[in-house]
Amino acid sequence: MTQTELDLIHRYLNGTIDEAHYVRLQAVLRDNPEARRLLRALSTVDAKLQDLAAANPATMQAFNATAVSLRTITDRILWLRRLPWLVLASASMLMVAAIWMMGKARSSHDGYIATLVFADACEWQAPVGLREGQRLAAGSLRLRRGMAVLRFDSGATVVINGEAEAELRSRCSALLQRGAAVVCAANESAGFILQTPASDVLDLGTEFAAKVEPSGATEVHVLEGQIAYRKPSLHGRCDDEPAGELLSAGQAVRYDHPETHTPRNVALNATRFEQLLQQAKFEPHAGSLIAHEPFAYPAGKLPPLQGNGGTGWAGPWQRAPWCKVSKNLAGDLSIVVSPFKMPVPPSGESAHILEAFDGFQTVLRRFARPIRMDRNGIYYMSGVVRWEAVPGQIVAGSQVRMMLRASADLMGEHLLLNLPSHLHPQIQRRPNEVYTSPSTVPVNESQLWVAKIIAQQNGGDEMHFRIYGEDETPGFIEPATWHVSVRGFRSDARLDTLGLSTYFGTGRYWFGDVRLGTHWRSVVPAPRMNAAKNVTHKEGNT
Amino acid sequence: MRTFVEPVNNTTAPHAPHEDFLRLFMRHEAELRAFVRACLPCAADVDEVMQEVSVAAWRKFSTLTDPSMFARWTCVIARYEILMFRRRHARNRLILDEDIIEKLADEGIEEIPLRHAQLDALDHCVAKLPRERRDLVLAAYAPGTSIKDLAAQMNRTEGSLYQLLSRIRHELLRCVERTLAQGA
Incomplete structure (x- = not known):
């Protein structure tokens, strides 16, 4: 082995190898058994160091700027969620396995572990200025008053109600230091661990409440399913730790003091997740709707310049400058009364929608309050879209789109939602940067398209896109699952133009009720939110 | 059963x-x-x-x-x-x-038996590393660590930190081989 060949192996293990060196490394590995032996031996060193580092928070604290340590969790806890057998296993084995995996876990790529999906009259002490929709990293959370719903990336949903102090530790664990919380971790999000000063509580696919008094006295109430609990222990390997105890629905225990070793039984006295949410106010926040186009124009042809209804717009609709005007329509838009079942309730007596065929191409409209991707902000966009076509006969290349562009550079950077002919929803940032969902959606139904955009001043922007079909009800809080998500990109664009587009149009298309806002509830209409309360927290996980 | x-x-x-x-x-x-x-x-x-x-x-x-x-x-x-x-x-x-x-x-x-022996030997070899090096390498391998941030904290370049980690990894492998040879 030459030093150069050895360097190739180290670059490979460091994850810093480029394509050219990769080709050379492959040639070396293919022909040289000693190189392969060395790679396996150095990989063993590498795996051991990862193992030791994950189980050694004290050492990591020496480098506190980078030490995320046990507060962050890892993809490896996913093992727990993806092993249905573990839910059936004994509580003790499950507790050992869960904490063992958590202790060795790795952090998510962007450092975020949860999302604040709902906040009602919240007054935060820390972090200051938390906003609904905001992604949360590991760290402290202090709520002075109000109700907050957090969705952890593992899928577990936690309601904090009233004065509370907590520490978000990982995508599937949190420490409740004071206050009350209800944890709902159904099915595959089972395995969420809520730590308290007196006990660790492992959710086995259920719903439970925990209350921690200022003295540290702690109560755990099981509202549904089963939990396992045990004295706190999160340091080091847990193979030798004592087993956890099981507690089933209807049971509750109390530790009168954090040092109490064995809790006593108490009567169940906790409010269920749904009941808590029913106490909350779901009206959209005042001023959270940036722009709204209900297409409440008289049915018939509509010259674009007369398309200036709705709220929050800086001008009327106009055809995109790159469009060739159809002879049939002479540039007019076409408004019809919707003959379809609409996924959102109409603003007036009947829903008017924009017909988009016969050479429709692209229409644009500027909104007054731009989306600044160079500043911190959270935005949502929704719109009704219907594409009628014969399945199996959709011409390749045809597609329907909603997009956000910059009026200063219409052909420049953009954020685009697309349903192409293969019917896999897509997000596009640039012509050659397309992200495609593994799922397909059907045509011939009225869909509600919803997108979430997280703009970050220092990069790490995100965009998520979900299509709701006619048989799906959007929840009153944003979904746990999106059709396609893009994270970690950087954009400084100033997006102030909405576009609706059909491309190589085959079939017939309609658009309706387009909204832009800063909250989920400002773009997902209220009547459906109430209907969805019962199902929201039971949605699947990303 | x-x-x-x-x-x-x-x-x-x-x-x-x-x-x-x-x-x-x-x-x-x-x-x-x-x-x-x-x-x-x-x-x-x-x-x-x-x-x-x-x-x-x-x-x-x-x-x-x-x-x-x-x-x-x-x-x-x-x-x-x-x-x-x-x-x-x-x-x-x-x-x-x-x-x-x-x-x-x-x-x-x-090589499974060898791998098992190597992992055991590594406990000893990591423990033998000078404290500063051990802390560094464990910090670098810790969950969520960014090598870029760690390098900045140490006033080093990212490349030089990667080189240092590669050297430590290789030192550990030599220690493992020595340990296993002595035990053979």
Whole structure:
């Protein structure tokens, strides 16, 4: 082995190898058994160091700027969620396995572990200025008053109600230091661990409440399913730790003091997740709707310049400058009364929608309050879209789109939602940067398209896109699952133009009720939110 | 139902299959991870394959007749899962060619006892590292660590930190080889 060949192996293990060196490394590995032996031996060193580092928070604290340590969790806890057998296993084995995996876990790529999906009259002490929709990293959370719903990336949903102090530790664990919380971790999000000063509580696919008094006295109430609990222990390997105890629905225990070793039984006295949410106010926040186009124009042809209804717009609709005007329509838009079942309730007596065929191409409209991707902000966009076509006969290349562009550079950077002919929803940032969902959606139904955009001043922007079909009800809080998500990109664009587009149009298309806002509830209409309360927290996980 | 008990954990009560599986998996996880790591350059990819391996191994656990073969058996499953992972992702990532993965895996399966000994020796070798180096390398390998941030904190360049980590890794391997040679 030459030093150069050895360097190739180290670059490979460091994850810093480029394509050219990769080709050379492959040639070396293919022909040289000693190189392969060395790679396996150095990989063993590498795996051991990862193992030791994950189980050694004290050492990591020496480098506190980078030490995320046990507060962050890892993809490896996913093992727990993806092993249905573990839910059936004994509580003790499950507790050992869960904490063992958590202790060795790795952090998510962007450092975020949860999302604040709902906040009602919240007054935060820390972090200051938390906003609904905001992604949360590991760290402290202090709520002075109000109700907050957090969705952890593992899928577990936690309601904090009233004065509370907590520490978000990982995508599937949190420490409740004071206050009350209800944890709902159904099915595959089972395995969420809520730590308290007196006990660790492992959710086995259920719903439970925990209350921690200022003295540290702690109560755990099981509202549904089963939990396992045990004295706190999160340091080091847990193979030798004592087993956890099981507690089933209807049971509750109390530790009168954090040092109490064995809790006593108490009567169940906790409010269920749904009941808590029913106490909350779901009206959209005042001023959270940036722009709204209900297409409440008289049915018939509509010259674009007369398309200036709705709220929050800086001008009327106009055809995109790159469009060739159809002879049939002479540039007019076409408004019809919707003959379809609409996924959102109409603003007036009947829903008017924009017909988009016969050479429709692209229409644009500027909104007054731009989306600044160079500043911190959270935005949502929704719109009704219907594409009628014969399945199996959709011409390749045809597609329907909603997009956000910059009026200063219409052909420049953009954020685009697309349903192409293969019917896999897509997000596009640039012509050659397309992200495609593994799922397909059907045509011939009225869909509600919803997108979430997280703009970050220092990069790490995100965009998520979900299509709701006619048989799906959007929840009153944003979904746990999106059709396609893009994270970690950087954009400084100033997006102030909405576009609706059909491309190589085959079939017939309609658009309706387009909204832009800063909250989920400002773009997902209220009547459906109430209907969805019962199902929201039971949605699947990303 | 067949039950088996690991020699070192010999107890009188038979274990449920999931307990047997969990014990065996936890015992051999480090060897398995090292095996997968050699074939995949990205830690997140290793995690993904490890998940698939754990699920597949559990599903097939009832077919394992000899628990002493667990490590070899899971490595065979891992070999298959690595190749499946490669087929799913080779177009958009730098992943070794299939023939190289097969060679690495086939030879790696034969080295399972050696891997076990290497991992044991590493406990001793890491403990012997000077404190400063040990803290550095464990910080670098800690969950969520950014090498860029760590380098900035140490007033080093990212490249020089990677070089230092490579040297420490190689020192550890030499220590392992010396330790195993002395014990032979």
